[in-house]
Amino acid sequence: MAQPSHRHPGNAPGPWFVDDTCINCDASRQCAPELFGEQDGQAVVVRQPSTEDEVMAATRAMLICPTASIGVVGARPPTEGLFPLELDGGVYLCGFNSPKSYGANSFFVVRKAGNFLVDSPRFVGPLVKRLESLGGVQDILLTHADDVADADRYAAHFGARVWIHEADSHAAPYATSLLRGQEPATLREGLIALPAPGHTRGSVMFLLEDRYLFTGDSLYWSRELRRLSAFRRQCWYSWEEQAESLARLVDSVRFEWVLAGHGGRHHAPYEELRASLTSLVEYMRSGESLSGGVSRDIAW
Known part of the structure; x- marks a missing residue:
């Protein structure tokens, strides 16, 4: 629970605050970018919520925070039903991000062929019950080891299959299904695994219905730059291979949603996303040095 006595001095005056345990994972700013900003390497409240919708957004930020660093002095607003949050057509943001994954986002998808998780949130009762009410979880798709x-x-509770690439399988020894090599693999009609070595050796993206691209930590939408971007400073395996993994998407994959583990998510026409991805690949291949960026963005 966030401690008012440890309130960061950069918070705007008022009941909502972020304390000094924040790890700067960006989840709060994704939920309520008009209310949360960054100062001294952590999130802070830049403006107190003033409407019912803004209070709801701040409450979502509080729930999604992996370190319980967001608090409010006074009555705690209601939290029931805020997560999972439906983004589009049975695709949900889980919320309840986990410190084990440095606050990464995870997603839940409802489909007749079987519901699935992409990566994992914290295992918490309210979310588990909600997933049960939506039909449970038949598969868990893991984008990479982190x-x-x-x-x-979640796998034990729901009896779900777990998918991960063999190169990252050390992180999930309980996995039931291993992806291999670098060729796309069809998991079911309309659901394709796209191996994408770079961020880690076994990174994978998942494409659903030529519309939703779950990118893990391989690709994200930069709110600051208003374009697709990638994490150079947090590339653990090979920046060059990550560039080539993304290049393979340009002419072979259609998508309208970028749903990232870390970093912003975005919905736009395919042509706009393809143009942005093409520019990103060109930049990554150029070998230009980074300058003026922060840990969650490429500045170019």
Whole structure:
């Protein structure tokens, strides 16, 4: 629970605050970018919520925070039903991000062929009950080793299959299904695994219905730059291979949603996203040095 006595001095005056345990994962700013900003390497409240919708957005930020660093002095607003949050057509943001994955986002998808998670949130009662009410979880798709979090607990609770690339399988020894090589693999009609080595050796993206691209930590939407971007400073395996993994998407994959583990999510026409992706790949291949960026963005 956030402690008012540890309130960061950069918070705007008022009941809502972020304390000094924040790890700057960006989740609060994704939920309420008009209310939360960054100062001294952590999130702070830049403006107090003033409407019912803004209070709801701040409450979502409080729930999604992996370190319970967001608090409010006084009556706690209601939290029931805020997560999972439906983004579009049975695709949900889980919320309840886990410190085990440095606050990465995870997603839940409802489909007749079987519901699935992409990466894992914290294993918490309210979310588990909600997933049960939506039909449970038949598959858990893990994008890479960093964002496994509580996947083992969800798998055991729901009896779900767990998918991960063999190169990152050390992070999920309980996985039931291993992806291999670099060729796309069809998991079911309309659901394709796209191996994308770079961020980690076993990074994978998942494409649903030529519309939703779940990118893990391989690709995200930069709110600051208003374009697709990638994490150079947090590339653990090979920046060059990550560029080539993204290049393979340009002419082979259609998508309208970018749903990232870390970093912003975005919905736009395919042509706009393709143009942005093409520019990003060109930049990554150029070998130009980074300048003026922050840890969650490429500045170019």
